[in-house]
Amino acid sequence: MATPPISRRTVLAAGAGAAAAGLTVPGAAHAGHSTGSVGFTLNAQVLDGGEQVTSVTLDTSRLGPVDPASLTTGTFTVHAKATSPLPLAPGDLIFSEYDLDRTVTAARVDRRGDIVLDLSTAEGQVGGGTLGYIVSKGRNVQLKLVYTITQNAPISVRRRPVTISTFRQGRLSNPEVDAFSYHTSRSGMKYRLYSPSARGRRPLVVWLHGGGEGASLPDNYYDNETTLRANRGALGFATREAQRIFDGAYVVAPQSFSAWMQDGPRFAPLIREIILDLVRRKDIDPRRIYVAGCSNGGYMSMEMTVFYPELFAASVPICGVVQALQGGERLITDDELRAITTPTWLVTSLDDTTVPPEPNTVHAHNLIPGSLVTLYEHVVWNGYQFPGHWSWIYVARNDPSIDGQHIWQWMARQRG
Structure with missing residues (x-):
C-alpha cells in the first residue's frame, strides 16, 4: 500500500x-x-x-x-x-x-x-x-x-x-514522465520504460509501485500512468545524477493488474517475463539487474528475490510489507527471509503507521543474511513533513547512507 x-x-x-x-x-x-x-x-x-x-x-x-x-x-x-x-x-x-x-x-x-x-x-x-x-x-x-x-x-x-x-x-x-515509453508484455502486464542515451551494455533498475498505483478492478481502470506520477520512485533512477552513478541505466516500471500483495506468487513470473524480454531486446547486462519498490512494491521486491535468487544484483525494499496488515498472516515466511541471498538494503520510517516497521522492515532485516537497514524518525524533505509511510522519498533522492556510502552507489557496485 x-x-x-x-x-x-x-x-x-x-x-x-x-x-x-x-x-x-x-x-x-x-x-x-x-x-x-x-x-x-x-x-x-x-x-x-x-x-x-x-x-x-x-x-x-x-x-x-x-x-x-x-x-x-x-x-x-x-x-x-x-x-x-x-x-x-x-x-x-x-x-x-x-x-x-x-x-x-x-x-x-x-x-x-x-x-x-x-x-x-x-x-x-x-x-x-x-x-x-x-x-x-x-x-x-x-x-x-x-x-x-x-x-x-x-x-x-x-x-x-x-x-x-x-x-x-x-x-x-511532463518531460520526466514523457521520457518513459509505453509497453505491454505478452502476458498483458503494462509497463513504462526509460532507455539511456549511452550505448553499450547497461544495467536495469526495476521499480515496483505501491498499492495505490495498481489497476482498479472491476472497472478495468489500468492507465500505465500513476506508477510514474504518484511519486518520484521510478523517476529518481532516470535523473542525471542517477544515470551518472549507474553509468547509464534502463529503468522499467511494471504496473500490477491489481495490487502486488493480492497475489505475489502469480505476479512474480510476469515481472520476470518483462525483465527477460528486455534483456533479450536491449543491451542490458544480466549481472546488473536491480529491484526496488515501496510498500506493496517493497513486499514484491523481497518476493522477487525469494522466487529468483540469482536474478538480481541488489534489492531495495522500502517500507515493505512482510506481515499482512491488521495482524494478518505473514506474506513472506521467516524461512523465506532467511533464504534470501540477494544483497538487500531496507528503508523505512519509524513513524510509519501504515506498514509498522517492527513486524515488517525491522523483522526482515533481522532475518535476511547480511542485509542493511536505514530507519528514519520522520519523512521530512525540504522542510516539509510527509506521512511516515512515504519513506520512498528518501530513496528517490539517494539520501540513505551507511558509513558514507549512499544507496544508489551501493546498488551500482553490486554484481550478480
Missing part, C-alpha cells in the same frame, strides 16, 4: 488528457486588435508528494513578438477543475477533486516566444495536482482536468494591443 491513512494523506489531485476548455473574451472589455484561438499546454512536475501542474504555456509565438513588459500576474486568470474519470458509488469519496482559480505567480515570455504563466506550487497544496485517490478502491487515478484561461488585459504584440478570442486546452506535458 502506497497510501497512508486517509486522514493524513497529502492531497494529490486531478489528471491528464482533459477535454479542451476555452473562454471567449468580450471584445468590449479590451481595446485593440482581437486575434483568434490560441492553444495552451499544461506543464507538470512530479514533486516528492506527487505530480502538480506548475505552469501553463500559451501558444502565442505565432502572433509575433510579445512585449514582456505588457505582462503582469493579473493579465490572465487561470481556473482549474478536476473531476474523477470513474463514476463514484453513492457515499464513496475521492481525494481530491477541485474547482478553483490557480494563483499566477509570474507571467513571462519563453525562448520560443510563447507566454508562460507560472502557477503557485507547493507540497500539500490543495489544487493543481494530477492524481486523485478513490477511497473505496484504494487507488490513485488520473482525473479529468479542465483549465479555463481568461484574458483580463491586452498584451502588446509589435506595439499593438492584442486580445486573444479563445483558448484551447492541449496536452499535459
Whole structure:
C-alpha cells in the first residue's frame, strides 16, 4: 500500500488528457486588435508528494513578438477543475477533486516566444495536482482536468494591443514522465520504460509501485500512468545524477493488474517475463539487474528475490510489507527471509503507521543474511513533513547512507 491513512494523506489531485476548455473574451472589455484561438499546454512536475501542474504555456509565438513588459500576474486568470474519470458509488469519496482559480505567480515570455504563466506550487497544496485517490478502491487515478484561461488585459504584440478570442486546452506535458515509453508484455502486464542515451551494455533498475498505483478492478481502470506520477520512485533512477552513478541505466516500471500483495506468487513470473524480454531486446547486462519498490512494491521486491535468487544484483525494499496488515498472516515466511541471498538494503520510517516497521522492515532485516537497514524518525524533505509511510522519498533522492556510502552507489557496485 502506497497510501497512508486517509486522514493524513497529502492531497494529490486531478489528471491528464482533459477535454479542451476555452473562454471567449468580450471584445468590449479590451481595446485593440482581437486575434483568434490560441492553444495552451499544461506543464507538470512530479514533486516528492506527487505530480502538480506548475505552469501553463500559451501558444502565442505565432502572433509575433510579445512585449514582456505588457505582462503582469493579473493579465490572465487561470481556473482549474478536476473531476474523477470513474463514476463514484453513492457515499464513496475521492481525494481530491477541485474547482478553483490557480494563483499566477509570474507571467513571462519563453525562448520560443510563447507566454508562460507560472502557477503557485507547493507540497500539500490543495489544487493543481494530477492524481486523485478513490477511497473505496484504494487507488490513485488520473482525473479529468479542465483549465479555463481568461484574458483580463491586452498584451502588446509589435506595439499593438492584442486580445486573444479563445483558448484551447492541449496536452499535459511532463518531460520526466514523457521520457518513459509505453509497453505491454505478452502476458498483458503494462509497463513504462526509460532507455539511456549511452550505448553499450547497461544495467536495469526495476521499480515496483505501491498499492495505490495498481489497476482498479472491476472497472478495468489500468492507465500505465500513476506508477510514474504518484511519486518520484521510478523517476529518481532516470535523473542525471542517477544515470551518472549507474553509468547509464534502463529503468522499467511494471504496473500490477491489481495490487502486488493480492497475489505475489502469480505476479512474480510476469515481472520476470518483462525483465527477460528486455534483456533479450536491449543491451542490458544480466549481472546488473536491480529491484526496488515501496510498500506493496517493497513486499514484491523481497518476493522477487525469494522466487529468483540469482536474478538480481541488489534489492531495495522500502517500507515493505512482510506481515499482512491488521495482524494478518505473514506474506513472506521467516524461512523465506532467511533464504534470501540477494544483497538487500531496507528503508523505512519509524513513524510509519501504515506498514509498522517492527513486524515488517525491522523483522526482515533481522532475518535476511547480511542485509542493511536505514530507519528514519520522520519523512521530512525540504522542510516539509510527509506521512511516515512515504519513506520512498528518501530513496528517490539517494539520501540513505551507511558509513558514507549512499544507496544508489551501493546498488551500482553490486554484481550478480
